[in-house]
Amino acid sequence: MSDATQTFQNLAPSAGAKFRQRTLPILIFAACLAAIPMVGPSRTFYTIAHQMGINIVFALSYNMILGKGGLLSFGHAVYFGFGGYVAMHAMNWIEDGSGLWAGFPVFFLPLVGFAGGALAGAIIGWPSCRKAGTTFAMISLGVAELVFAAAFMFDSFFGGEQGISGDRMNGVELFGLSMGPISEVYWFIAFWTVVGLVGMWAFTRTPLGKLSEATRDNAQRVQFIGYNPQRVRYLVFIFAGGFAGLAGGMAAVNYEIFTPDAMSLVPSGFVLIMAYVGGITYFVGPIFGAILLTYMQSMLSDFTEAWLLYLGVLFIAIVMFAPRGIAGIVFGIWDGLRGSNPGQYIAGLLMKLAGILLMLIGLIVLVEVSVRWSNGYGEVYEPFGMHLGHQNVLSWLIIVVTAVAGVALTRYASKDKEAA
Amino acid sequence: METIVFGLLNGVSYGLLLFMLSSGLTLIFSMMGVLNFAHASFYMLGAYFAFTITGSTSFWIALFIAPVLVGLVGALVERYGLRKVHANGHVAELLFTFGLAYLIEEVVKIVYGKTAVDYRVPDLLNFAAFEIYGATFPAYRIFVIFIAIAMLVGLWFLLKRTRAGLIIQAALTHPHMVGHLGHNVPFIFMTVFGIGCALAGLAGLMAGNIFVTDPAMAVQMGPIVFVVVVVGGIGSLEGAFLASLLIGLLQNFAVGINASFAEIFAFTGLSPTSEVGDITISSLAPVLPFLLLVLMLIFRPQGLMGEQEL
Numbered sequence: 001m002s003d004a005t006q007t008f009q010n011l012a013p014s015a016g017a018k019f020r021q022r023t024l025p026i027l028i029f030a031a032c033l034a035a036i037p038m039v040g041p042s043r044t045f046y047t048i049a050h051q052m053g054i055n056i057v058f059a060l061s062y063n064m065i066l067g068k069g070g071l072l073s074f075g076h077a078v079y080f081g082f083g084g085y086v087a088m089h090a091m092n093w094i095e096d097g098s099g100l101w102a103g104f105p106v107f108f109l110p111l112v113g114f115a116g117g118a119l120a121g122a123i124i125g126w127p128s129c130r131k132a133g134t135t136f137a138m139i140s141l142g143v144a145e146l147v148f149a150a151a152f153m154f155d156s157f158f159g160g161e162q163g164i165s166g167d168r169m170n171g172v173e174l175f176g177l178s179m180g181p182i183s184e185v186y187w188f189i190a191f192w193t194v195v196g197l198v199g200m201w202a203f204t205r206t207p208l209g210k211l212s213e214a215t216r217d218n219a220q221r222v223q224f225i226g227y228n229p230q231r232v233r234y235l236v237f238i239f240a241g242g243f244a245g246l247a248g249g250m251a252a253v254n255y256e257i258f259t260p261d262a263m264s265l266v267p268s269g270f271v272l273i274m275a276y277v278g279g280i281t282y283f284v285g286p287i288f289g290a291i292l293l294t295y296m297q298s299m300l301s302d303f304t305e306a307w308l309l310y311l312g313v314l315f316i317a318i319v320m321f322a323p324r325g326i327a328g329i330v331f332g333i334w335d336g337l338r339g340s341n342p343g344q345y346i347a348g349l350l351m352k353l354a355g356i357l358l359m360l361i362g363l364i365v366l367v368e369v370s371v372r373w374s375n376g377y378g379e380v381y382e383p384f385g386m387h388l389g390h391q392n393v394l395s396w397l398i399i400v401v402t403a404v405a406g407v408a409l410t411r412y413a414s415k416d417k418e419a420a
Numbered sequence: 421m422e423t424i425v426f427g428l429l430n431g432v433s434y435g436l437l438l439f440m441l442s443s444g445l446t447l448i449f450s451m452m453g454v455l456n457f458a459h460a461s462f463y464m465l466g467a468y469f470a471f472t473i474t475g476s477t478s479f480w481i482a483l484f485i486a487p488v489l490v491g492l493v494g495a496l497v498e499r500y501g502l503r504k505v506h507a508n509g510h511v512a513e514l515l516f517t518f519g520l521a522y523l524i525e526e527v528v529k530i531v532y533g534k535t536a537v538d539y540r541v542p543d544l545l546n547f548a549a550f551e552i553y554g555a556t557f558p559a560y561r562i563f564v565i566f567i568a569i570a571m572l573v574g575l576w577f578l579l580k581r582t583r584a585g586l587i588i589q590a591a592l593t594h595p596h597m598v599g600h601l602g603h604n605v606p607f608i609f610m611t612v613f614g615i616g617c618a619l620a621g622l623a624g625l626m627a628g629n630i631f632v633t634d635p636a637m638a639v640q641m642g643p644i645v646f647v648v649v650v651v652g653g654i655g656s657l658e659g660a661f662l663a664s665l666l667i668g669l670l671q672n673f674a675v676g677i678n679a680s681f682a683e684i685f686a687f688t689g690l691s692p693t694s695e696v697g698d699i700t701i702s703s704l705a706p707v708l709p710f711l712l713l714v715l716m717l718i719f720r721p722q723g724l725m726g727e728q729e730l
Contacts, residue, residue, distance in 0.1 A: 312522035
């Protein structure tokens with residue numbers, strides 16, 4: 001036996017590395033948000049940016065349970081909705097100026113939303129967190145349907161079909177923001193987006209956050225080291241509900257109206273798609289997803305009525321070919337560029353991109369021609385001055401040729417890569 | 421009495437329809453461990469295919485061809501979609517079918533339009549089977565009951581009494597062993613997936629003309645089928661059968677009861693003008709399956725016939 005003392009290399013990240021990897025990205029994100037109003041953006045930009053901020057927090061909160069907790073939920077909008085409704089009611093109490101609420105600034109309403117969402121999570125999570133996996137997914141779906149149906153029965157809380165509306169320009173003004181003009185609401189949204197982001201990032205660093213990842217990977221082992229996986233899931237679920245409620249509170253202040261539709265299965269599905277398309281294995285993934293899909297939702301829906309079809313295709317393509325989402329693609333490209341042979345990597349990447357582009361052209365022409373054919377208004381799809389009717393042979397030729405060429409090119413590119 | 425008889429008849433026919441859907445779902449689940457989120461979409465496809473085939477030929481031809489077509493679509497989906505995703509785990513599979521449900525709905529909207537299509541009960545069956553208490557019961561519903569029972573017996577016979585069924589049952593629990601014995605397990609999986617989808621298509625064919633055939637029918641039916649499967653105990657065919665009948669009866673009885681909470685709980689002094697007192701049992705009918713689901717999960721988490729899991 002030699003000397004028992006061994007020296008180990010210190011593997012902990014240095015203070016500089018910690019700052020670079022953990023604090024700096026958040027500072028950059030906050031700085032970007034702070035810089036946006038300086039370029040004098042338009043009203044439309046503000047509208048979309050606000051939606052993005054809300055969706056970023058919402059999608060991140062969803063990823064707390066899907067990505068970090070391994071629980072697939074089809075009813076996350078329920079907590080968003082509860083948070084939003086509670087915040088909406090609080091906004092009306094502020095307007096009435098009754099009791100304690102008279103001194104409560106509208107700016108802090110998302111905190112009320114957080115409480116509402118967490119409370120809903122605590123109540124609903126109690127029966128549903130007993131199970132994980134597929135059963136949990138089905139329960140979340142059932143609960144979402146139940147709550148959505150109940151929303152139309154209890155008008156005093158949910159306001160029936162027309163929902164509940166309020167006025168955000170009441171109560172105490174904070175930071176000199178009257179919350180009236182959209183540019184002032186921007187600061188509110190930006191502030192809470194950053195708070196939500198930092199809060200959820202901090203949560204992943206807590207023991208509970210780590211345990212939630214452990215429960216996702218192996219619930220049995222978590223039990224062996226003395227923790228109750230059901231309780232871990234339950235606690236994480238409450239926090240995720242709370243952050244969803246925070247997003248709901250942001251939405252309540254931003255739109256000044258909340259309807260039961262906000263808690264239906266549609267937004268629940270949308271947040272799932274946002275988080276998954278962004279990439280659930282990365283913390284930043286849902287941010288990418290939220291930004292991209294919010295943009296698609298507001299922009300693409302103006303260009304084409306079949307935008308949900310494109311969304312479905314995008315989602316299926318991500319599930320099948322890039323299960324780590326956009327974040328996975330971005331970081332994969334980053335790694336490839338820094339790899340041993342960036343030249344070859346770029347060539348392969350470009351070939352793949354060209355193939356995907358060709359397939360996309362084929363798909364778009366197919367969908368747009370079919371949509372117009374199906375509507376029967378006699379409209380014709382005319383990209384770049386071409387006249388692509390459904391009787392036109394050229395349209396079908398473009399569809400077939402681009403699709404076949406695209407598939408061939410992508411297959412060739414990936415085969416080439418495997419051989420290399 | 422009238423309410424009870426009609427509730428019973430409608431409940432049984434609806435419950436059997438639910439079972440046609442949930443049996444396919446259960447088969448697929450116990451085989452691949454994945455709940456096919458798009459199952460109700462195949463149900464919708466069944467109705468639309470039947471509409472198209474009925475339009476060009478007749479309902480009786482559609483009765484045979486439409487489910488087969490839906491089954492083929494299902495088999496293709498399994499072969500070129502699910503099998504690829506399988507490597508990424510069950511969540512990825514569930515998400516794949518979730519995306520598929522979106523896709524099918526949008527494609528149906530493009531091909532058949534956004535409004536309901538005129539898919540009708542065939543003339544041959546469009547009469548009143550019998551009349552009791554001054555109300556008639558449509559013959560088509562009797563026909564649905566018969567077809568559903570025939571399918572039930574057929575499925576039971578296939579699974580329990582044939583060699584193919586033996587292999588399928590073995591492949592559900594011991595896929596590797598069955599593979600070693602020289603059977604093509606992926607092919608078996610594809611076939612079972614196809615059969616499950618074909619059953620959903622058959623249910624769609626029968627239900628499309630009782631209810632409405634429109635692009636929203638999948639979204640309406642989907643959650644209820646999942647409730648049936650979970651309440652029955654995930655993976656259990658017998659449980660799915662019981663739960664289907666239970667939910668079918670429950671919903672149809674509830675629709676017939678017009679009493680409000682205030683009347684039922686009058687002894688507690690619940691005011692009929694208050695929000696809770698104002699709720700009638702019939703308005704509660706669409707919510708009942710989900711209420712049942714939540715209650716079931718609180719008191720018996722493994723479902724009616726499911727096995728206790730960790």
